[in-house]
Amino acid sequence: NSDVFTNVPLRLYIRTSKGQKKSRWSTKVLKSKEVDRLLQKGYTTGDQETEEVLDHPILDKFKHCNSARAFNYHKLWTLTQLYQEITGKAYWYIQRNRSRIPPIDEIWLIPSQFLKPKREIGSEKLVDYYEFKNGIKTKQYAVEDIIPFLMPSLSDPYLDGLSPLQADFESYGVNSKILSHEDSVLDNQARPDSLIIPKGETSYDAITAGRLEKQLNQKLRMGGNGKLMVLEEEVEWTPLQFPPKDLGLLELGKYTNHGICNAFAVPIAIIDSEKVNKATLEAALTQHALMAILPRLKRRDAVLNDQIIPLYDPSERLFFCS
Secondary structure, X not given: OHHHHHHOOOOEEEEEOOOOOOOOOOEEEOOHHHHHHHHHOOOOOOOOXXXXXXXXXXXXXXXXXXXXXXXXXXXXXXXXXXXXXXXXXXXXXXXXOOOOOXXXXXXXXXXXXXXXXXOOOOOOOOOOEEEEEEOOEEEEEEHHHEEEEEOOOOOOOOOOOOOHHHHOHHHHHHHHHXXXXXXXXXXXXXXXXXXXXXXXXXXXXHHHHXXXXXXXXXXXXXXXXXXXXXXXXXXXXXXXXXXXOOOHHHHHHHHXXXXXXXXXXXXXXXXXXXXXXXXXXXXXXXXXXXHXXXXXXXXXXXXXXXXXHHHHOOOOOEEEOO
């Protein structure tokens, strides 16, 4: 989801009403189909001229968001969305320069598991500050310097976000246990392939049993399988046969995978290529775009238009629409 989300171009537009000056930024005239799309979404009206902005400080800031050279546009948006997919929320710390334009110096992504909205005792504000706490390290951020990106949450629609992973955590837990079980079986099956049993009334002491076991393992383990083994003692060699592995775990694994895919709005045809033809895959990709990616893009655009655009354009002629 986060990868597809990031690959959708982030488009900035400007609407110009009669009597307003033309944009001083580099723009591109829109095709009628694109204008109709913006009209239908309510971003512009029929008496306004709308163009796409190609060159603007806010677009440059997303490309070079902070002084960390490895942190670029792609990483910013991929991680912003990935935090929401896993924790339900993502936070930007905006380093502002209030004395000049452009107003944002740097954008830093803060790990959402360490940042919490806080309210002072008796305060009537929704949130008074944000507190970053990682071990013994604690820091406070002003509300106006934090940009929250939140998944919808019914428990706290204002300050919290519910991720798809949290919504389907039980299926995730079952799936993790299945993988853990398989891993433990592969690491240590604790299952012998044969037994050596003393014949008649003969019995072995611990030293003799240990010697036979060591002799057997040294000769036949790894690449020695299939070699002839001659024992001095009178014994009975009994191969052990185990019933075929129960297929219930495989079916349960498929079921939990389907549940996780449903929570993330990912069609199972994208994950499971079995019996999937071209038509089915194309339909799945369209479904994924409409049901998973489009709502995420709309939430992103709404946050940018509400909290970033006013810093650059108080007139709100500029707007994002993916």
